[in-house]
Amino acid sequence: xxxxxxxxxxxxxxxxxxxxxxxxxxxxxxxxLFWYVQYPNRGLQFLLKYITGDNLVKGSYGFEAEFNKSQxxxxxxxxxxxxxxxxxYFCAHMEYGNKLVFGAGTILRVKS
Amino acid sequence: GAVVSQHPSRVICKSGTSVKIECRSLDFQATTMxxxxxxxxxxxxxxxxxxxxxxATYEQGVEKDKFLxxxxxxxxxxxxxxxxxxxDSSFYICSATRQGAKDTQYFGPGTRxxxx
Numbered sequence: 001x002x003x004x005x006x007x008x009x010x011x012x013x014x015x016x017x018x019x020x021x022x023x024x025x026x027x028x029x030x031x032x033l034f035w036y037v038q039y040p041n042r043g044l045q046f047l048l049k050y051i052t053g054d055n056l057v058k059g060s061y062g063f064e065a066e067f068n069k070s071q072x073x074x075x076x077x078x079x080x081x082x083x084x085x086x087x088x089y090f091c092a093h094m095e096y097g098n099k100l101v102f103g104a105g106t107i108l109r110v111k112s
Numbered sequence: 113g114a115v116v117s118q119h120p121s122r123v124i125c126k127s128g129t130s131v132k133i134e135c136r137s138l139d140f141q142a143t144t145m146x147x148x149x150x151x152x153x154x155x156x157x158x159x160x161x162x163x164x165x166x167x168a169t170y171e172q173g174v175e176k177d178k179f180l181x182x183x184x185x186x187x188x189x190x191x192x193x194x195x196x197x198x199x200d201s202s203f204y205i206c207s208a209t210r211q212g213a214k215d216t217q218y219f220g221p222g223t224r225x226x227x228x
Contacts, residue, residue: 032215043116043205043219044156051215090155097169098144098214100207102155 002027004074004091006103013081015112021076023065023091023103032094033074035065037087038105044090050074061085081110115139116208118220125196126228133191133223135206141186142208146217147179150203162189196227 004025013019025031032051036044048059055067065076076089091103115138125131135145144163148156160181162168168181178200180192189208193200203224207217 036219041203041222041224043118043221044207046216046218049216094215097161098209098217099146099158099161100156100217101158104155 002093002095003101004033004093004103006089006091006106008106009104010107010109012109012111015083015110016080019078019081019085019108019110021089021091021106021108023074023076025072025074025091025093027093031067031074033065033067034092034094034100035059035063035074035076036090036092036102037061038090039087047076047089081108083110083112086110114210114218116142116206116218116220118204118206118223120223121221122224122226124226124228127197128195130192130194131196131225133193133204133206133225135189135191135208135220137187137208137210137218140208140210142189143186143211144209144214145183145189146207147181147189147191148205148207150205150222152203156205159191193225196225198227201225201227 034049035047038044048057050057050067058064089106092100117136119134147159150156159174160168160170162183164183170176183189205222207219
């Protein structure tokens with residue numbers, strides 16, 4: 001089955017430090033990969049996507065992600081974390097029919 | 113642009129009653145809408161895909177007679193939870209895609225359903 005995995009339930013980082021939220025994929029064919037962020041009791045907000053082209057994708061709020069085919073990874077990164085980045089982050093893969101399959105999610109906690 | 117709203121944001125109902133949740137695309141026409149369910153501290157699970165003017169396509173294990181989906185216009189889809197039971201309590205989230213950009217889903221803020 002095609003899927004994405006987020007190996008970390010939670011990531012803790014100090015404000016101002018770089019952050020990485022990990023995602024790996026298991027997809028046949030070309031992967032269509034996404035990152036979404038969810039704040040408490042709210043819907044998801046789109047951060048960025050990889051369809052094709054440059055492996056480094058830049059998205060909203062200073063986030064970026066690097067598509068690595070050899071490692072089947074699509075880790076989310078930000079050079080300098082903000083306390084307001086604290087939220088639940090989801091990696092997702094788009095299947096046939098434009099259906100999104102989400103990873104389990106990673107809680108990001110940024111401490112001042 | 114690409115704003116999706118849901119109404120109500122929160123609803124509490126008695127067991128056995130039916131609840132309707134609306135999903136609207138406010139500033140674009142949504143060719144496809146999706147309905148998800150999210151349990152506390154868990155991921156989103158796709159329930160069904162809805163295309164305007166046609167019957168919804170339900171994911172395996174989702175009871176179509178219990179979760180009625182109607183997509184009557186290009187800006188509105190509704191999810192009706194029929195004969196709700198406490199186990200139906202959950203956070204229901206819809207999303208929509210716009211014409212010409214089907215690879216990006218725009219999500220509503222979600223509806224918290226509590227069945228007593």
